[in-house]
Amino acid sequence: MAFSITTWAIFIKKLNFFKKFQEINDQFYKFFAEQQQAEHLDRLAVQNSDSYYAQVYIKLKNEMNALVRLDTQFASKRGISHMERLLAKYNQDLSNNLSQGQSTLATISSMAVYVGLLGTVWGIIIAFQGLATTQGNAMDKIAPGIAEALFATAIGLIAAIPAGMIYNLFQSKVKNNIILFQGYAQELLNRLEKDFFL
Numbered sequence: 647m648a649f650s651i652t653t654w655a656i657f658i659k660k661l662n663f664f665k666k667f668q669e670i671n672d673q674f675y676k677f678f679a680e681q682q683q684a685e686h687l688d689r690l691a692v693q694n695s696d697s698y699y700a701q702v703y704i705k706l707k708n709e710m711n712a713l714v715r716l717d718t719q720f721a722s723k724r725g726i727s728h729m730e731r732l733l734a735k736y737n738q739d740l741s742n743n744l745s746q747g748q749s750t751l752a753t754i755s756s757m758a759v760y761v762g763l764l765g766t767v768w769g770i771i772i773a774f775q776g777l778a779t780t781q782g783n784a785m786d787k788i789a790p791g792i793a794e795a796l797f798a799t800a801i802g803l804i805a806a807i808p809a810g811m812i813y814n815l816f817q818s819k820v821k822n823n824i825i826l827f828q829g830y831a832q833e834l835l836n837r838l839e840k841d842f843f844l
Contacts, residue, residue: 649761652743656747657812664819670697675830678703684841698802699830702736710838712809726839733831740827741806744820748813755809769795 669815672692674697681687688707691700714723773792 649758649809653751653754653805653809656751657808660747660816664744664816666824667698667823670694671699671826673697674700674703678830678833698740699827702733702831703834705736706732706834706838710842714842725842726835728837729838733835737824737827737831740826741820744823748816748820751809751813752787755806755813758802758805758809760784760802762799762806765798765802766795769793769798 674694677690677694678687678699681690687703691703691707694700695704709732710725710729713728769792772790772794
């Protein structure tokens with residue numbers, strides 16, 4: 647029962663998280679794609695600072711400004727390679743953030759089956775113990791144990807099957823969001839290169 651409650655709690659939390667995450671990042675990406683003037687985009691990024699895309703934009707823009715101020719002569723080569731390393735880090739940070747709760751779902755999906763199996767074995771042991779001590783109607787003795795074994799199996803499956811399905815659902819969402827971010831990161835890198843060095 648605890649496995650099932652945990653699974654559905656994670657499902658509700660992550661569903662709300664992904665919905666909000668996608669909405670706010672889609673909104674900023676729309677601004678990013680449509681707005682060509684850097685000053686306006688800087689302002690929009692600050693106004694939409696809840697967006698991970700906007701946060702990355704602000705960090706990279708600040709890093710690039712600092713690099714250009716410190717080292718104008720080699721800013722082009724160093725700046726782009728530095729931005730690429732930062733974007734790789736932000737990509738990994740995003741992956742870690744989006745994957746929170748996934749290990750719990752994977753554990754529940756695999757462990758709940760074994761817990762159910764343990765209950766099944768225990769119920770069958772009880773049933774055979776009842777059978778060994780009976781002298782009359784055997785069904786009266788073994789029926790409770792068999793029922794308990796089947797109930798344990800059902801409980802294990804009720805927890806394991808949704809956990810596996812929910813894990814796969816969110817794993818797909820994680821991968822899709824990482825792909826979208828990587829596309830945005832490349833566009834952002836191209837824009838910063840154009841704004842600063844071309």
